[in-house]
Amino acid sequence: QKEVEQDPGPLSVPEGAIVSLNCTYSNSAFQYFMWYRQYSRKGPELLMYTYSSGNKEDGRFTAQVDKSSKYISLFIRDSQPSDSATYLCAITAYGQNFVFGPGTRLSVLP
Amino acid sequence: DTEVTQTPKHLVMGMTNKKSLKCEQHMGHRAMYWYKQKAKKPPELMFVYSYEKLSINESVPSRFSPECPNSSLLNLHLHALQPEDSALYLCASSHPQRGGNSGANVLTFGAGSRLTVL
Numbered sequence: 001q002k003e004v005e006q007d008p009g010p011l012s013v014p015e016g017a018i019v020s021l022n023c024t025y026s027n028s029a030f031q032y033f034m035w036y037r038q039y040s041r042k043g044p045e046l047l048m049y050t051y052s053s054g055n056k057e058d059g060r061f062t063a064q065v066d067k068s069s070k071y072i073s074l075f076i077r078d079s080q081p082s083d084s085a086t087y088l089c090a091i092t093a094y095g096q097n098f099v100f101g102p103g104t105r106l107s108v109l110p
Numbered sequence: 111d112t113e114v115t116q117t118p119k120h121l122v123m124g125m126t127n128k129k130s131l132k133c134e135q136h137m138g139h140r141a142m143y144w145y146k147q148k149a150k151k152p153p154e155l156m157f158v159y160s161y162e163k164l165s166i167n168e169s170v171p172s173r174f175s176p177e178c179p180n181s182s183l184l185n186l187h188l189h190a191l192q193p194e195d196s197a198l199y200l201c202a203s204s205h206p207q208r209g210g211n212s213g214a215n216v217l218t219f220g221a222g223s224r225l226t227v228l
Contacts, residue, residue: 032215043200043219088152095204095215096141096160100152
């Protein structure tokens with residue numbers, strides 16, 4: 001079993017849709033959870049960061065962590081064509097060893 | 111300043127060339143990383159420097175040689191590369207080993223250096 005699993009997509013949604021992106025992980029020691037957005041041929045950009053279980057909201061983005069299920073989610077409300085990118089989850093227990101999911105390619109169609 | 115700056119943005123080199131990739135950050139981060147990313151794949155860890163000392167080397171071939179001259183700079187020296195080494199090389203930094211909800215233990219990436227080996 002891989003340490004972090006993520007549906008690679010591609011995922012296509014119409015503009016204005018709610019998007020749900022998910023990762024599952026196997027190591028219960030993980031406690032820092034990140035979502036990165038990466039546009040084609042660019043470096044990953046940090047979108048959301050959460051520590052331990054719970055929800056965190058930032059504008060149209062909500063990150064959710066359920067440590068009991070080892071499951072993390074990123075919700076995008078009112079999706080825009082500019083949200084079209086690859087979304088990577090990244091997880092670490094205590095820094096330095098960051099484990100990435102394979103990424104989900106999202107297309108938001110106008 | 112919340113940026114990681116990488117130069118050059120693009121590099122084309124032959125298999126006999128020697129070149130270097132450079133990375134700079136002024137966020138006071140004491141851990142710096144080199145990642146390699148192939149198309150449609152996640153970043154793959156190559157090296158980690160913590161407090162200017164090499165702490166992780168993920169069995170990277172010796173044709174890649176990292177260097178950390180000071181706490182703000184990270185170099186990756188390239189020599190005798192192969193065409194399969196063509197990729198996006200990403201530098202990142204973080205605060206190492208801070209606990210709680212301090213906002214640490216988050217990777218900040220640069221824009222990357224796109225390398226093509228002919």
